[in-house]
Amino acid sequence: MGSTEEETSGTTKPISPYDAASPTEPLLFKPTTSSTYPSPPIEEPPQTDPSESDPTQFIQITFNYGPRPFKDLPFLFLFLVSVLCTFAFGIFSIFHRNDNYSSVSTFTYDSNSASCVQDTSFSSNPIWVFQSSFFSVSSSSLWTHVAWTLVITLVLSVPICFLLLLLLKHYTKQIVYALLPFFVIVPVFFDVYWFVACTLSSSCNDAFPLVYRILVLVFVLLVVGVIVWVIVANWHRIELTVRIIAVSSDALSRNLGLFLVIPLLTVGLVGYYAPIVVFLVFSRLNGKIVAKESNGEYTCVWKQDSWVPAYFTLAVLTMLWSLTTMVEAQAFVISGTIAEWYFSKDDEKPRRSIRRSLRNAFGPSSGTVCLSGLLICVVRVVRAAVDSAREDVPGIVNLVLRCCVDALMSAIDFLNKFTINFVAITGEAYCTSARMTYELLRRNLLSAVFVETISTRLLVGVTFVFSAVYAIVVCAILKGVSDLGDNAYIVAILAWVLLLVVLGFFVHVLDNVIDTVYICYGIDRDRGEVYKQEVHDVCVHLPISRSSFPSRTLGV
Numbered sequence: 001m002g003s004t005e006e007e008t009s010g011t012t013k014p015i016s017p018y019d020a021a022s023p024t025e026p027l028l029f030k031p032t033t034s035s036t037y038p039s040p041p042i043e044e045p046p047q048t049d050p051s052e053s054d055p056t057q058f059i060q061i062t063f064n065y066g067p068r069p070f071k072d073l074p075f076l077f078l079f080l081v082s083v084l085c086t087f088a089f090g091i092f093s094i095f096h097r098n099d100n101y102s103s104v105s106t107f108t109y110d111s112n113s114a115s116c117v118q119d120t121s122f123s124s125n126p127i128w129v130f131q132s133s134f135f136s137v138s139s140s141s142l143w144t145h146v147a148w149t150l151v152i153t154l155v156l157s158v159p160i161c162f163l164l165l166l167l168l169k170h171y172t173k174q175i176v177y178a179l180l181p182f183f184v185i186v187p188v189f190f191d192v193y194w195f196v197a198c199t200l201s202s203s204c205n206d207a208f209p210l211v212y213r214i215l216v217l218v219f220v221l222l223v224v225g226v227i228v229w230v231i232v233a234n235w236h237r238i239e240l241t242v243r244i245i246a247v248s249s250d251a252l253s254r255n256l257g258l259f260l261v262i263p264l265l266t267v268g269l270v271g272y273y274a275p276i277v278v279f280l281v282f283s284r285l286n287g288k289i290v291a292k293e294s295n296g297e298y299t300c301v302w303k304q305d306s307w308v309p310a311y312f313t314l315a316v317l318t319m320l321w322s323l324t325t326m327v328e329a330q331a332f333v334i335s336g337t338i339a340e341w342y343f344s345k346d347d348e349k350p351r352r353s354i355r356r357s358l359r360n361a362f363g364p365s366s367g368t369v370c371l372s373g374l375l376i377c378v379v380r381v382v383r384a385a386v387d388s389a390r391e392d393v394p395g396i397v398n399l400v401l402r403c404c405v406d407a408l409m410s411a412i413d414f415l416n417k418f419t420i421n422f423v424a425i426t427g428e429a430y431c432t433s434a435r436m437t438y439e440l441l442r443r444n445l446l447s448a449v450f451v452e453t454i455s456t457r458l459l460v461g462v463t464f465v466f467s468a469v470y471a472i473v474v475c476a477i478l479k480g481v482s483d484l485g486d487n488a489y490i491v492a493i494l495a496w497v498l499l500l501v502v503l504g505f506f507v508h509v510l511d512n513v514i515d516t517v518y519i520c521y522g523i524d525r526d527r528g529e530v531y532k533q534e535v536h537d538v539c540v541h542l543p544i545s546r547s548s549f550p551s552r553t554l555g556v
Contacts, residue, residue: 061425061426061436061440061523061526061527062343062426062523062527063339063340063343063425063426064425064426064427065340067364068360068363068364068365068427069364069427070363070364070366070367071364071365071367071368071427071428071429071430072367072368072370072371072429072430073367074367075367075368075370075371075374076366076367076370077367078370079321079325079370079374082314082317082318082321083318083322085314086276086279086311086314086315086318087275087276087279089279089283089307089311089314090275090276090278090279090280090282090283090311090315091279093279093282093283093285093286093308093311094278094279094282096286097282097285097286098285098286098287098288098289099285100118100289101284101285101287101302103118104289104300104301104302106118107289107300108300111298115291116289116290116291116300141482141483141484142484142487142490142491145478145482145484145487145491146490146491146494149474149478149491149494149495150494150495150498153470153474153495153498153499154498154502157498157499157502157503160466160470160499160502160503161259161502161503161506162259164462164463164466164503164506165249165252165253165506166253168245168246168249168462168510169246169249169250169253172242172243172245172246172249173239173242173246175462176238176242176245176458176462179461179462179465180231180238180461182465182468183227183231183461183464183465184224184227184228186464186465186468187220187223187224187227188220188221188224190468191216191217191220191221191224192217194216195213195216195217198213199213201486230457234454237454238454238458240538240541241454241455241458242458243538243541244455244514244517244538244539245455245458245459245510245514246538247517247534247535247538248510248513248514248517249510250534251338251341251342251513251517252338252509252510252513254341254349255337255338255341255353255354257337257354258333258334258337258354258509259509261333261354261358262330262333262334262505262509263505265326265329265330265333266326266330266505269322269323269326272322273319273322276315276318276319279315280312280315283308283311283312283315284304284308286304286305286307286308287302287303287304287305287308288302288303288305289301289302289303290303317377317381320377320380320381321370321373321374321377322373323373323377324372324373324374324376324377324380325369325370325372325373325374326373327373327376328369328372328373328376328420329361329362329369329373330512331420331421331424331512332357332360332361332365332369332420332423332424333354333357333358333361333424334357334509334512334513334516335357335420335421335424335425335512335515335516335519336353336356336357336360336361336424336425337353337354337357338512338513338516338517338520339421339424339425339516339519339520340353340356340357341353342516342517342520342531342532342535343520343531344531345531357424360424360427361424364427365423365424365427368420368423368429368430368433369420369423371430372416372419372420372423372430375412375416376416378412379409379412379413382405382409383405383406383409386401386402386405415434416434417515418437418441418515418518418519419433419434419437420433421437421512421515421516421519422434422436422437422440422519424516425519425520425523437519440519440522440523440526441522443526455511455514456507456511459507459510459511460504460507463500463503463504463506463507464500466499466503467496467499467500467503468496470495470496470499471492471493471495471496471499472492474491474492474495474496475488475489475491475492478491478492517535517539518539520532520535521535521536521539524536
């Protein structure tokens with residue numbers, strides 16, 4: 001029967017993804033029948049208890065279009081409890097506030113009552129006093145130019161993002177190779193220009209002595225040298241990375257609705273943060289004015305209620321957890337949308353894919369998203385705590401502690417790398433998805449490291465050059481049409497930062513698309529199917545991970 005299948009299939013005989021002799025030849029053919037392939041002659045393993053077998057070993061991995069069960073609900077409940085406690089104590093702090101907080105200086109100690117009483121004859125200025133020079137007439141022109149420049153930059157950032165996406169889709173190779181020299185030219189230009197301008201300016205010359213200017217000049221040149229070394233060391237990978245970016249840009253261009261949904265989710269997070277910030281402000285007003293004795297003299301000071309520091313900790317941690325959860329929810333929506341497009345047949349665009357991904361992210365998989373966000377939040381908090389304790393711990397102890405923590409946190413980051421993408425595709429729980437992702441990459445000799453290294457660096461470099469060129473144009477226009485003088489540089493820097501943030505959001509979305517396409521390719525390779533031939537044509541050239549090849553016992 002095996003020979004018959006070989007005769008009918010001709011030269012298109014599928015190659016098993018487990019075949020280590022040909023890892024660079026994936027199953028690049030369009031299946032015309034069901035994906036049932038002859039298995040290699042492998043000795044059957046001994047029978048074991050089914051209850052002890054791996055529950056993910058025989059799961060057929062595919063996109064889950066049907067109703068999904070709720071997963072990881074305890075973490076969703078824990079997140080909701082933290083949010084409800086934050087809002088409940090915040091509302092309590094508003095109604096329990098002490099309005100005398102802003103008038104502590106008007107209270108004096110009364111020896112008769114042994115308490116602090118307010119002196120009604122004393123009048124004080126408001127607590128917030130703005131210096132008139134800050135809003136002087138001379139600076140009104142500066143703020144007007146800043147406001148208009150930022151508004152125009154924000155409006156222009158939308159077509160700039162779409163233009164960049166179009167260029168990366170059709171002219172990726174030309175754009176990357178044309179901008180690679182500017183990765184070096186732009187920072188060197190700004191470095192030399194600043195050095196010369198500061199040398200010629202008397203005020204800057206006095207503020208920065210020649211030694212400091214030389215140190216800054218040399219430091220930037222060293223950084224540029226590192227960039228050149230990175231480019232040269234990874235030159236053989238750039239061509240492949242260019243093709244990966246092109247394929248992912250094409251996938252993103254077919255799902256442009258993500259550019260509306262993802263910013264709206266960010267706006268929703270800001271709106272969710274607004275009341276918490278108000279609660280934090282009002283929580284500081286919870287306390288009382290008490291007398292404090294010092295060297296026999298009594299003064300009136302403000303004493304916060306004992307629960308206020310604990311509430312601050314709860315609110316800040318809830319905000320951090322909400323931030324990381326929203327980042328994971330955005331990755332979930334992007335992954336679900338791109339994966340549904342990937343597994344659609346005959347290039348037909350699926351309907352309501354973004355709506356379906358949103359419903360899954362904030363519905364059945366909401367607990368998994370909260371768990372993934374919690375892990376990232378813990379990683380960030382632990383790393384910040386270790387960095388802040390650098391000065392309090394002796395040298396060798398601090399070094400060993402940081403190495404251990406970095407190793408653990410890196411392992412968690414690696415575990416979380418593709419897990420949320422896999423959750424969006426299959427709807428499984430977090431731990432099951434993490435194990436299935438690892439097994440999928442291991443079975444097919446795929447590496448989880450290569451995808452995120454070169455592509456992200458190239459995209460960051462491209463956005464840096466785009467935003468830097470835009471800043472130069474803004475500075476030239478302001479120099480020509482306004483009398484801002486040196487303040488034009490400040491306005492141009494602000495415009496550069498704003499555009500860099502917007503383009504950074506674009507890179508974030510495209511990075512998630514690249515990860516999703518990579519996982520979908522792995523699923524295709526594992527199932528012996530080809531849904532998107534152009535993706536396979538590129539990913540077949542990815543380096544294999546020999547270290548992750550599963551050990552198997554072949555029959556002799």
